[in-house]
Amino acid sequence: MARKTGSHSQITGPKVRAAASRLFARHGFAAVSMRQIAGEVGVQAGALYLYTPDKQTLLFDLMREHMEDLLAAWGAQDKGEGPLAQLEAFVRFHIGFHLERPDAVFIAYMELRNLSEVNFAAIEGLRKQYEDALEQILRLGQKAGVFGVPDTKLAMMALIAMLTGVNTWYREGGRLSRDMIEGIYWDMARKAVAG
Amino acid sequence: MARKTGSHSQITGPKVRAAASRLFARHGFAAVSMRQIAGEVGVQAGALYLYTPDKQTLLFDLMREHMEDLLAAWGAQDKGEGPLAQLEAFVRFHIGFHLERPDAVFIAYMELRNLSEVNFAAIEGLRKQYEDALEQILRLGQKAGVFGVPDTKLAMMALIAMLTGVNTWYREGGRLSRDMIEGIYWDMARKAVAG
DNA sequence: CTTTGAATTGAACGCACGTTCAGATAAACC
DNA sequence: GGTTTATCTGAACGTGCGTTCAATTCAAAG
Numbered sequence: 001m002a003r004k005t006g007s008h009s010q011i012t013g014p015k016v017r018a019a020a021s022r023l024f025a026r027h028g029f030a031a032v033s034m035r036q037i038a039g040e041v042g043v044q045a046g047a048l049y050l051y052t053p054d055k056q057t058l059l060f061d062l063m064r065e066h067m068e069d070l071l072a073a074w075g076a077q078d079k080g081e082g083p084l085a086q087l088e089a090f091v092r093f094h095i096g097f098h099l100e101r102p103d104a105v106f107i108a109y110m111e112l113r114n115l116s117e118v119n120f121a122a123i124e125g126l127r128k129q130y131e132d133a134l135e136q137i138l139r140l141g142q143k144a145g146v147f148g149v150p151d152t153k154l155a156m157m158a159l160i161a162m163l164t165g166v167n168t169w170y171r172e173g174g175r176l177s178r179d180m181i182e183g184i185y186w187d188m189a190r191k192a193v194a195g
Numbered sequence: 196m197a198r199k200t201g202s203h204s205q206i207t208g209p210k211v212r213a214a215a216s217r218l219f220a221r222h223g224f225a226a227v228s229m230r231q232i233a234g235e236v237g238v239q240a241g242a243l244y245l246y247t248p249d250k251q252t253l254l255f256d257l258m259r260e261h262m263e264d265l266l267a268a269w270g271a272q273d274k275g276e277g278p279l280a281q282l283e284a285f286v287r288f289h290i291g292f293h294l295e296r297p298d299a300v301f302i303a304y305m306e307l308r309n310l311s312e313v314n315f316a317a318i319e320g321l322r323k324q325y326e327d328a329l330e331q332i333l334r335l336g337q338k339a340g341v342f343g344v345p346d347t348k349l350a351m352m353a354l355i356a357m358l359t360g361v362n363t364w365y366r367e368g369g370r371l372s373r374d375m376i377e378g379i380y381w382d383m384a385r386k387a388v389a390g
Numbered sequence: 391c392t393t394t395g396a397a398t399t400g401a402a403c404g405c406a407c408g409t410t411c412a413g414a415t416a417a418a419c420c
Numbered sequence: 421g422g423t424t425t426a427t428c429t430g431a432a433c434g435t436g437c438g439t440t441c442a443a444t445t446c447a448a449a450g
Contacts, residue, residue: 187345
């Protein structure tokens, strides 16, 4: 199950990643032991060190992978033409992507303080890239007179917080479908930045 | 410094509370030891047990106190007349109150999973009371035709997430004053729920 | 100055932690 | 079937944890 040779895996075993992700999201990085993760996978604690050099790197790999997936998925997304269409694409994409992986989202937002300085900087860099994508849409829309946002950075932060907030209350099988939620949030977002 | 008699304090020593709040916010509940807290206060670890029966209760007391302060402060707030004025009061109050106590806010949002079931329920109950205050404003405004929110619960969640998000990026002495931030967010909030 | 009770220390308890590693096992290849 | 290489176990290491408690210090009252 582990890798062939020498240096430790970039590609932490998928079972280990899945177990760690679930447990970190549920109980928090500091409260989860390597023995618990190993138990979920069905091995002894020592075996985990075939997949990761240490616990902190395991966390970092989860976060980095999540952020890279996010950037790649947004890059591959159909964005349409014009600021309004692009904002709608962003809103719907953000909600959909985040609802699809609640554990990774939770970890990426809550466990930043458990990262070393250099690992923290790496994750923040990826996050900034994503935020810049939204800010760019807002800036272009503002210049084109489609939006009325006095401060694009604040508007970007406000929108991201609003959209990511869905993850705190959404439960599978609730009274609203994802499509309806995306529609309602798109409506609020559109109005919030309207001229 | 500790209390007189018998049962452990409702009123955990203020020095202990302050140190615990700072450390829990900075490093997370699970990552902070009683010895670290004691060190900040300037006593040995054992002395903390004059102020709290255990570590978890110390966390719970911090959260409960924060939520009770929040409800009391909103209760004492000048709210004005009519849905629009009340929404503005809420937006400005929420941002101001939360920016004033970033550590307590951080803990109240991030450490819920470290609470026992019964303590969790207590905190959630207080949070619900606060959220209900905002939802009520939205519902009345919707009925009066001042707002255009198809789902007041969703709109409430969206607004709260947006407003609380300020805490994630605001830094003392940044380029925008609190007043300006409140103004910009009030503008976005007003438009987001507009008819 | 002496008494008294609260406040605090400092050592100890049993336990769980992250990590290491020699040895056992299993799988792949000849 | 035998050899090699990947995979995993199980025990051990030193450390720090939350919590307890007898003994000590301290502060106020008489």
